Amino acid sequence: xxxxxxxxxxxxxxxxxxxxxxxxxxxxxxxxxxxxxxxxxxxxxxxxxxxxxxxxxxxxxxxxxxxxxxxxxxxxxxxxxxxxxxxxxxxxxxxxxxxxxxxxxxxxxxxxxxxxxxxxxxxxxxxxxxxxxxxxxxxxxxxxxxxxxxxxxxxxxxxxxxxxxxxxxxxxxxxxxxxxxxxxxxxxxxxxxxxxxxxxxxxxxxxxxxxxxxxxxxxxxxxxxxxxxxxxxxxxxxxxxxxxxxxxxxxxxxxxxxxxxxxxxxxxxxxxx
Numbered sequence: 253x254x255x256x257x258x259x260x261x262x263x264x265x266x267x268x269x270x271x272x273x274x275x276x277x278x279x280x281x282x283x284x285x286x287x288x289x290x291x292x293x294x295x296x297x298x299x300x301x302x303x304x305x306x307x308x309x310x311x312x313x314x315x316x317x318x319x320x321x322x323x324x325x326x327x328x329x330x331x332x333x334x335x336x337x338x339x340x341x342x343x344x345x346x347x348x349x350x351x352x353x354x355x356x357x358x359x360x361x362x363x364x365x366x367x368x369x370x371x372x373x374x375x376x377x378x379x380x381x382x383x384x385x386x387x388x389x390x391x392x393x394x395x396x397x398x399x400x401x402x403x404x405x406x407x408x409x410x411x412x413x414x415x416x417x418x419x420x421x422x423x424x425x426x427x428x429x430x431x432x433x434x435x436x437x438x439x440x441x442x443x444x445x446x447x448x449x450x451x452x453x454x455x456x457x458x459x460x461x462x463x464x465x466x467x468x469x470x471x472x473x474x475x476x477x478x479x480x481x482x483x484x485x486x487x488x489x490x491x492x493x494x495x496x497x498x499x500x501x502x503x504x505x506x507x508x509x510x511x512x513x514x515x516x517x518x519x520x521x522x523x524x525x
Contacts, residue, residue, distance in 0.1 A: 255390055255482045258283035261333040263325070263378060265316055265370075266343035268295025271394075271444055274474035275340050280305045287329040287336075289314040290343065316343045316370030317362070326377050336381045338390040340481070341371045344413075349405035349520045360408050367412035372419055379434065388433025392481040393420040397442040397494040400501050401508045405520035424486055435484035439477050440498070442491030443467040468492070 262279050266272030268290035276286050280303050289312040290296050296311045303309055310332040314321055329336055344367045347355070371393055382389030395417035397403070398410035420438030427434050444467055468491045480488035489498045500508035 260337040261285045262338040263287045264340045265289045268292040272342035273299050274470045291315050317365040322373045339378045340392045342394050347406045347409035352407035363408050364412050368415045382434045390481050391436045393438050395440045401497045401512045404517040437481040439488045442494030444473045
């Protein structure tokens with residue numbers, strides 16, 4: 253099965269920047285309609301100007317951690333587009349490379365509320381609308397390489413993304429048991445070149461040229477995410493480093509953990525030794 257984009261309506265969160273922006277733009281280029289949601293109003297406006305898609309694009313200012321705002325979004329999208337064929341959950345925030353024991357509780361809750369509960373609430377809010385579509389709908393959830401292997405300084409982020417992955421896998425089973433036509437794709441991206449990764453490189457003291465060469469371009473990652481979702485794949489690993497850790501984890505989780513530590517720990521913990 254492969255869903256055609258032309259004329260279909262897709263909700264994309266985190267659409268103002270980074271991967272979310274690239275996903276929204278590609279869906280529009282393919283002739284789709286997009287309800288773009290983000291907390292960054294300026295980012296949304298810039299994306300709309302770049303897209304030049306007219307009424308095929310609507311902008312929705314949204315904090316995915318705001319449960320009331322999330323509950324209202326399906327009605328807003330229906331009013332603008334008439335129906336919904338797909339949901340791309342991309343909005344998320346990272347952890348600032350700090351030990352789990354030292355992160356402030358408010359920040360911890362923010363990471364979990366946005367990355368996990370925001371994804372779950374949005375998916376649950378749109379699922380009834382997706383199930384109404386005759387050909388079924390598609391859902392994409394964004395996990396992370398950090399859901400496959402622990403990354404120094406990112407324990408809370410990794411835990412939130414691992415929870416997203418397990419939610420995605422479990423939801424896919426629920427829908428399969430119900431003989432639903434809705435498919436759920438959980439993507440596990442590695443290092444993708446976005447403003448977030450650029451900021452992380454600065455924090456770690458990695459030269460930008462080196463970090464950029466190591467990372468996958470955001471438009472390439474977005475294309476692969478879209479293709480995996482439209483084809484109804486249950487799981488998609490995106491990026492060279494993510495594929496390496498996926499392979500290592502299958503051989504030995506302990507080996508994958510050790511390689512992750514050796515790769516990142518000296519940068520993360522250097523100021524605390």
